[in-house]
Amino acid sequence: MNKPELLIPAGSAEQMAAYAEAGADALLVGDKRYGLRLPGDVPAEALRRAVPEAHKAGVKVYAALNHIMDNDTVRTLPDYVKELAAAGVDAVVYGDPAVLAAVKAHAPQLALHWNAEMTSTNWATASFWGRKGATRVVAARELNLEELAEMASRLKGVMEVEVQVHGMTNIYHSKRKLLHNYTEHLGRPSEGQSYNPERGLYLVEQERPTERFPIYEDESGTHVMSSDDICMLENLPELMDAGIASFKIESVLKSAEYNIAALRSYRACIDAYCTDPAGFTFDQTWLETIQALQPSDRELSYGFFYKEQVY
Amino acid sequence: MTTVLERRARGRRVRLERPELLAPAGSLEKLKFAVHYGADAVYIGGQKYGLRSAADNFTFEEMREGVEFASRYGAKVFVATNIYAHNEDIEGLEDYLRNLQDVGIAAIIVADPLIVETAKRVAPKLEIHLSTQQSTMNWQAVQFWKDEGVERVVLAREASMAEIDEIKRHVDVEIEVFIHGAMCSSYSGRCVLSNHFTDRDSNRGGCCQSCRWKYDLFAGGTAAEGPIARDVPVFDEGDDPFMMSAKDLCMIEHIPDLIESGVDSFKIEGRMKSVHYVATVVNAYRQAIDAYFDDPERYELKREWLEEIYKAANRPVNTGFFYDEPGHEEHIFGPEDKAVQFDFVGLVTDYDADTGIATVQQRNYFKPGQEVEFFGPDGTHFKQIVEHLWDENGAELSAARHPLQPIRLKTAAPVKPFDMMRKRTGPKQ
Known part of the structure; x- marks a missing residue:
C-alpha cells in the first residue's frame, strides 16, 4: 500500500515547523489575497526560507490559491506564481481557471491541485481538470465514502484524491x-x-x-463554518483501503496545541496501519488525546462520509 | 438580435446590439406567458440535472411544445442542466442531452465541466452557456471557458459594472448577467447550509433557503479570555435576528448602463415564480429595452415600469454588486415585509369587440364592486370597477370563486387573449 500523505494548513513559519515536527507530510500555506480561510498569512518572501526548511525535513509545501479571482487579482497572479516557484513551493491549490492559466504560462514547474470546495463532486469533472494539468483533486466534504472510493478507483494512476478527515468545514x-x-x-x-x-x-x-x-x-x-468537527481517525483504514492519497486535517479556528495533538494521532494511526494492515488494532489513546482537547460545544462527527443526501 | 446601434458609451465608440431578454419559465404555461410578454429566450428545467428539484419541471414532450410555441415568436428555449454532478448522476446524461437536442432546445446552462464535455460530444448542436454557479468573475476565466468551446458565460452575481466592462473588453464571447430576481447571498455554489441543516444537497437542487432562516449571533471570545467573556449575545432583547438574506436584484432603473456595457443577455431569475410575476417583470424590461433602442438620446425611465415591477415584487429590491458592495440596507434582517400588493385574478381568453364583453379564466377570487386592473404586452393597461359577472351560460354570478372557471364581464376598454387581470390585495373591500 502506498502510504497516504498527512496534510495540514499552517498560518506561520513557526506553525510550519511545529506541524512538520508533529508528523505532517505536507503543509498548506498562503496569502489571504489568494487563499481562502487560512489559519494565517505566510507571504511569498517568508516561503523562501520556510520551504527549504520543510523540504529538509522531507515535508512538501503547497500554496493555497483557491479564492474566486477578480480582474484585479488576476493581474497580479503571474508575479505571485513566479515567486512561489522561486521559493520552491511544490504545488498550487486552485479552483479558478485563471490560476491554471497563470501557472501554465508563468510557473509550469508547479504541480496543480484542483480544489473547487463544495463543487468538486465527481470523478469525471476531476479528470477534466486532470487533462488540463491537475495532478490532484481535493474532494468536496459533502461526498460520502462510497463516492470517494469510486472517485479514487476511477482516477487511479491518473490523479490523486485528497480528502479532509478532521476538523471543521466551510459551509x-x-x-x-x-x-x-x-x-x-x-x-x-x-x-x-x-x-x-x-x-x-x-x-x-x-x-x-x-x-x-x-x-x-x-x-x-x-x-x-460547520458546527461539528469531522473525525475519521477510527475509520482511517477504510479510507486507506479506498486508495485516498492525502488526508487533510483542517487547522483553522483551532489552537496549535489541538492541531499538533491531532497530527500525532493521525500520524500514529497511518503508520501503524501501513506497517501491518492485517495486524492493525486501533489504539484508543489516539482518539482520547483529541477528545481531551476537543471544545465541549463541538461534536466530533463522521461528516458526510456515511450519509446519503437527498435533493 | 437584429437592432444595432452605433454610439459613444463611456468614452468609447461601441456597437450596441439589442440584448436578449431572458426569462424563467417554470412550466409550459409560464413559458407561453414569458414569450408572449416579450422574452427573447426562456430557460426551463427538465426532469433531471437542474437546480430546482421542487419546480414543475418539463417533460421532453412539453419541451417540444414549448420550443414550437416560442419559435412562433422567434424566441429560443434554454434548459438549465446546472447541477454539480455526483458520480451517480453520470449515467443517463448522454441520452438526456441527446433528447434535449432532438426536441429543439437551443442551449443548455451548465456548471459542471463534465456536462460541458459530454454535450459537446453527444449533442453538438446545443449551445453551451456556463452557469453563474461557476462564479466566474474575471476575464482570464472567461477566456478559459471560451477556449473550451463555451458560447456564453453567465457571470457571477458579485461582478461589478466596471468588472463586466473589463471582461467585455478582454474577451469576445457572449456575456449574460442577472438583472432581476432573488439572489444567493453566498457566492453561487459555495453554500452547503441545506446539506448541514437538512441533508438536502443544495448544489443538486435541494436548497431549502436556510440563508433566509433566523439566527442568533453570539461572541464566544477566546479561551484565553476565560469563561466570563464567553457566549455573549451580540444583540439585545427585541433586536432583529441575524440572517443571510439578500434583497432581490432589480436593474430596471439602469437599463442604459447595462446596454452600454455590451452585455449580450439580460437574465431574470425565478423559475419558481408565478405566471403573474414573470409576465409583469418581462413586460417592464421589454418596454425599457425597446424604449432605449427607439431613441437612446431621449430615453427616460418611466415611472410605470417601476410601479409595475413593484406590483409583482416579492421582496424589497436593490442593485446587488453592480455599483457598490451591498451594505446593511441591501440585506433583510428580521421579518420579511411581504411586498406583493397585487393578486393575479383572471386571464383573458377571449374578447367580443361588438359587445365589449371579455371572457376571463378565473385565477383567484373577485366580485362585483371591486377595482381590478387589466394589463398586457401590447399596451393594455387600465383600471375599472367590476360590474356584472356571468358564467358561460349567461347566468349571473355573485363572485368568481371557482378556480379556472370561464367568467364573462364587460371591460372598460378592449382586451386581448393573454392579457391579465389583477386586484390589489389587502383589506377586503
Missing part, C-alpha cells in the same frame, strides 16, 4: 460583509469592531439551539 462563503451589515442594521457602530476569527463569533439557528456555527469576516467576505 457558506459570501462576498458580502454580513456581520458589518448586521451591526449597522441594529444601529450600532461597525467601525473598529472586530469580526475576525479570534472574536469567536458563532450563529445559533433558532430551531437548533445546541449547534454553534462559527462565523467570521475577512477580506474575502463572510464565512460560516
Whole structure:
C-alpha cells in the first residue's frame, strides 16, 4: 500500500515547523489575497526560507490559491506564481481557471491541485481538470465514502484524491460583509469592531439551539463554518483501503496545541496501519488525546462520509 | 438580435446590439406567458440535472411544445442542466442531452465541466452557456471557458459594472448577467447550509433557503479570555435576528448602463415564480429595452415600469454588486415585509369587440364592486370597477370563486387573449 500523505494548513513559519515536527507530510500555506480561510498569512518572501526548511525535513509545501479571482487579482497572479516557484513551493491549490492559466504560462514547474470546495463532486469533472494539468483533486466534504472510493478507483494512476478527515468545514462563503451589515442594521457602530476569527463569533439557528456555527469576516467576505468537527481517525483504514492519497486535517479556528495533538494521532494511526494492515488494532489513546482537547460545544462527527443526501 | 446601434458609451465608440431578454419559465404555461410578454429566450428545467428539484419541471414532450410555441415568436428555449454532478448522476446524461437536442432546445446552462464535455460530444448542436454557479468573475476565466468551446458565460452575481466592462473588453464571447430576481447571498455554489441543516444537497437542487432562516449571533471570545467573556449575545432583547438574506436584484432603473456595457443577455431569475410575476417583470424590461433602442438620446425611465415591477415584487429590491458592495440596507434582517400588493385574478381568453364583453379564466377570487386592473404586452393597461359577472351560460354570478372557471364581464376598454387581470390585495373591500 502506498502510504497516504498527512496534510495540514499552517498560518506561520513557526506553525510550519511545529506541524512538520508533529508528523505532517505536507503543509498548506498562503496569502489571504489568494487563499481562502487560512489559519494565517505566510507571504511569498517568508516561503523562501520556510520551504527549504520543510523540504529538509522531507515535508512538501503547497500554496493555497483557491479564492474566486477578480480582474484585479488576476493581474497580479503571474508575479505571485513566479515567486512561489522561486521559493520552491511544490504545488498550487486552485479552483479558478485563471490560476491554471497563470501557472501554465508563468510557473509550469508547479504541480496543480484542483480544489473547487463544495463543487468538486465527481470523478469525471476531476479528470477534466486532470487533462488540463491537475495532478490532484481535493474532494468536496459533502461526498460520502462510497463516492470517494469510486472517485479514487476511477482516477487511479491518473490523479490523486485528497480528502479532509478532521476538523471543521466551510459551509457558506459570501462576498458580502454580513456581520458589518448586521451591526449597522441594529444601529450600532461597525467601525473598529472586530469580526475576525479570534472574536469567536458563532450563529445559533433558532430551531437548533445546541449547534454553534462559527462565523467570521475577512477580506474575502463572510464565512460560516460547520458546527461539528469531522473525525475519521477510527475509520482511517477504510479510507486507506479506498486508495485516498492525502488526508487533510483542517487547522483553522483551532489552537496549535489541538492541531499538533491531532497530527500525532493521525500520524500514529497511518503508520501503524501501513506497517501491518492485517495486524492493525486501533489504539484508543489516539482518539482520547483529541477528545481531551476537543471544545465541549463541538461534536466530533463522521461528516458526510456515511450519509446519503437527498435533493 | 437584429437592432444595432452605433454610439459613444463611456468614452468609447461601441456597437450596441439589442440584448436578449431572458426569462424563467417554470412550466409550459409560464413559458407561453414569458414569450408572449416579450422574452427573447426562456430557460426551463427538465426532469433531471437542474437546480430546482421542487419546480414543475418539463417533460421532453412539453419541451417540444414549448420550443414550437416560442419559435412562433422567434424566441429560443434554454434548459438549465446546472447541477454539480455526483458520480451517480453520470449515467443517463448522454441520452438526456441527446433528447434535449432532438426536441429543439437551443442551449443548455451548465456548471459542471463534465456536462460541458459530454454535450459537446453527444449533442453538438446545443449551445453551451456556463452557469453563474461557476462564479466566474474575471476575464482570464472567461477566456478559459471560451477556449473550451463555451458560447456564453453567465457571470457571477458579485461582478461589478466596471468588472463586466473589463471582461467585455478582454474577451469576445457572449456575456449574460442577472438583472432581476432573488439572489444567493453566498457566492453561487459555495453554500452547503441545506446539506448541514437538512441533508438536502443544495448544489443538486435541494436548497431549502436556510440563508433566509433566523439566527442568533453570539461572541464566544477566546479561551484565553476565560469563561466570563464567553457566549455573549451580540444583540439585545427585541433586536432583529441575524440572517443571510439578500434583497432581490432589480436593474430596471439602469437599463442604459447595462446596454452600454455590451452585455449580450439580460437574465431574470425565478423559475419558481408565478405566471403573474414573470409576465409583469418581462413586460417592464421589454418596454425599457425597446424604449432605449427607439431613441437612446431621449430615453427616460418611466415611472410605470417601476410601479409595475413593484406590483409583482416579492421582496424589497436593490442593485446587488453592480455599483457598490451591498451594505446593511441591501440585506433583510428580521421579518420579511411581504411586498406583493397585487393578486393575479383572471386571464383573458377571449374578447367580443361588438359587445365589449371579455371572457376571463378565473385565477383567484373577485366580485362585483371591486377595482381590478387589466394589463398586457401590447399596451393594455387600465383600471375599472367590476360590474356584472356571468358564467358561460349567461347566468349571473355573485363572485368568481371557482378556480379556472370561464367568467364573462364587460371591460372598460378592449382586451386581448393573454392579457391579465389583477386586484390589489389587502383589506377586503
